[in-house]
Amino acid sequence: MxxxxxxxxxxxxxxxxxxxxxxxxxxxxxxxxxxxxxxxxxxxxxxxxxxxxxxxxxxxGNALQLRVVDQRTVDVYRLVEWIVVDKLPFSFCERPNVRANTKLSKINRQTVNIYVVAIADCVEARMKRDLTSQFGVVLDGWTRGGRHYLAIFAVFNGKREGAGVGTQTSADVFDDIHCTTRQFVLLAFCPLEDETDLVAQSVYALLADTLSRYDRPWQAVTFMVGDNCSVNQSIGRKVEAVPFIGCASYRFNLARKDYLAKEDALLEKTHALMKRFSTMKGRAVLRQVTPLAPVLRNATRWSSTYAMVERYITLEKCFRELDHGTVSKHDLGSVFLSRREHDKAKTLLGDLARLEGVTKMLQRSTLTMSATRRLLDQVVQNYPAMKDRLSATAAVVNYSALETGLVKIQRGENLNAAERTACASFRATSEPEDHEDGAEDHASIVSVAFKRRKVSKRAKYVDVNFVPPTSNQCKRFFSAAKLQLTDLRMKMDAERIEKVMLLPFNRTMRDVYTVEMVRGRQQ
Known part of the structure; x- marks a missing residue:
């Protein structure tokens, strides 16, 4: 070369x-x-x-024959990495303090923009070349600045040495709880072509465009994971459509919302109390007895109800320290909970704490579908009222045979006819022949007669432990995108936003040699 x-x-x-x-x-x-x-x-x-x-x-100068890059390339790589990972503006490299306190080569924002675009193009080219022939899709929507974006991730089994299923070492714990080989790759993050028509067909068309962008047919997608909304379920019901798996976190949130409906009056009064103390005068009164701030319930935050009730129980002792004159002056007596309501709130906090533990477990990126099924079954056992939402055959489940079939494959159980049909795309293409361990030539007849035969089971299905039970990967991505797309950067066009977000979430697809290749093309 x-x-x-x-x-x-x-x-x-x-x-x-x-x-x-x-x-x-x-x-x-x-x-x-x-x-x-x-x-x-x-x-x-x-x-x-x-x-x-x-x-x-x-x-x-390189006796070990290592691939060495020049200092300028290393500086460009470090600076681009600094900006995209820490979600900094491109003008960060031009700040006087940055140039005065770092040893990196000088570079302007226009050059950074050129490198970000070029590196993102190289990452896309590598993804097009290295993306597995079979993978799943995880998608979700997000609204920001009057635009509705869709994030599409590819998920596949990225086998690594020393990694696998089951990180627990205790014999009392199931060994199929976690999958450490699950790998996500961001394929697209963009708004729909026609944002006035947010129907299933528009999402379906965007999926098709994304697959063609990476030269992959529809047959390459073996399943799709997303919220149990009507749009996603409509895509899952299409003829010859991608099998759809509903997000377990979304279902659990709906079940918890239904369960708490009977406590709406108590929660509304607690929210009103917290809102009264969240005003400027209310905060001033509260600071007289505690530095803690009130916590409000947020309909879009799954854990906010638990956080609000927990904070109320903590602040209730502080409320009692307020003198009668302060309470009368600010008319606080009408918003305080009665003793009976306070006792109900303490009882409710215990239930919310247990349900919060389930929420946190479902947030883990390594959780398997088998572990999720065990978790939801235990919730139903403790709270039977949630069965309509959380059972394996609940009405909200789009394709129950697929989900139960994947769970049985992970556990090594037999599938029924409907589950075998639903999981046909996960059937192994090649099956090893059954074999028995033969007796040693010089072994005695007695030892051979009573020796246990080790017969390997026929592997009919591929490893499906990597199939995620939730679409929380998209939720984590949107949290990062919110920090990137601040009010001061709303003028960034959709294409640049996608390229900026592509780099930190596909870090395994690039390195300093990618920058070296980009610089070589520019010479």
């Missing part, structure tokens, strides 16, 4: 100051303010075998 002009000049010249270079062979000095033309002309005239000289210089 021929060396680039930059590598040749770095190997055969030494920097003698700003835009000044000294030839390592003849010690002649040349100036080169833009590019390598003057340096290459010198090499062609006086050192015709400069390519061989450059290779020899690289070998002598």
């Amino acid at each position: 021929s060396l680039s002009s930059r590598i040749i000049c770095n190997a055969l010249f030494t920097s003698g100051g700003t835009n000044v270079f000294v030839c390592n062979t003849c010690n002649n000095t040349y100036r080169s303010s833009n590019g390598y033309s003057n340096l290459l002309n010198h090499l062609r005239r006086h050192h015709p075998a400069y390519e061989q000289l450059a290779r020899s210089a690289l070998r002598e």
Whole structure:
């Protein structure tokens, strides 16, 4: 492979100051303010075998034959990594304090933008080449700044040495709780083409465009995970559509909401109390007895009800420290909970704490479908009122045979006819032959007669432990996107937003050599 002009000049010249270079062979000095033309002309005239000289210089300076990149490439990589991972503006590199307190090479925001776009294009090209032939899709929607974005992730079994299923070592715990080989790759993050028509067909078309973007047919997608909303379920019900798996976290949130409906009056009064103390005067009164702030319930935050009730129980002792004059002056007596309501809130907090533990467990990115099924079954056992939402055959489940079939495959159980049909796409293409351990030639008849035969089971299905039970990967992504797409960056177009978010969430698809390749193309 021929060396680039930059590598040749770095190997055969030494920097003698700003835009000044000294030839390592003849010690002649040349100036080169833009590019390598003057340096290459010198090499062609006086050192015709400069390519061989450059290779020899690289070998002598790299005895282990390691792939070494120049300092400028490393600086560009570190700066781009700093900006995209920490969600900083592109102008960050031009701040005086940054340049004064770092040893990185100077670079302007326009150059950073060029590198971000070029690196993102290289990542997409690598994804197109290396993405597995069979994978699942995890998708969800997010509204920000009057635009509705859709995030699409590919999920597959990224086998790694020393990784697998089951991180628990206790014999009392099931060994199919966690899958450490599950790997997510961000495929797309963009608004729908026609945002005035947010129907299933628009989402279906965006999925098709995303697959064509990476040269993958519909048959490459073996399943889809998303919220149990009408749009996603409509996609799952299409003829020859992708099998749809509903988000377990979404179902559990609906079940908890139904369960708490009977306590709406108590929760509304608690919310009104917290809201009274969240005003400027209310906070001033509260600071007289405690530095803690009130917590309000948020309909879009699954854990906010638990946080509000927990904070109320903590603040109730502080409320009692307020003197009668302060309570009368600010008319707080009408919003305080009665003793009976307070006792109900304490009892409710116990239930909310137990349900909060389930919510936190469902948030884990390594949780398997088998573990999720065990978790939801235990919730139904403790709270039978949630059965209509959380049972394996609940009405909200789009394709119950698929979900129960995947759970049985993970547990090594037999599937019924409907489950075998639903899980046909997970059937292994090649099946190993059954075999028995033969007896040793010199073993006695008695030992052979009573020896247990080890017969390996026929592997009919591929490893499905990587199938995620929730779409929480998208929720985590949206939390990061919210920090990136702040009010000061709303002018960023959708294409640039996608490229900026593509880099931190696909970090395994790029490294410093990607920047080296980009710089080589720019020479």
